[in-house]
Amino acid sequence: MIELLVQARKDGGITQVELGKRIGQRQTFVSKFELGERRLDVAEFVVVSRAIGADLHEIIRAAEGNES
Known part of the structure; x- marks a missing residue:
């Protein structure tokens, strides 16, 4: 599911920095969940x-x- 979020972000032309700003987090937060170092809750x-x-x-x- 994270891969789909990453692809949607990239398709929208949104950088990790911009996404971080939009959600009130730092770029490192975005990087960590995109790399699988941190999980997102619902x-x-x-x-x-x-x-x-x-x-x-x-x-x-x-x-x-994709799970099948």
Whole structure:
């Protein structure tokens, strides 16, 4: 699911720094969850998805499809 968030961020032309600003965090926070060094809880996932303009339901559906 994180890979889908990263791709959506990149597709939107949003840098890690910009995403950090949008969610009130530092770039290192974004880097850590994108690299898998930190997990996002559900509330953080929603905030990040909205900040990058991604449809969180679509990301979840896509992630479920990739698990098979």
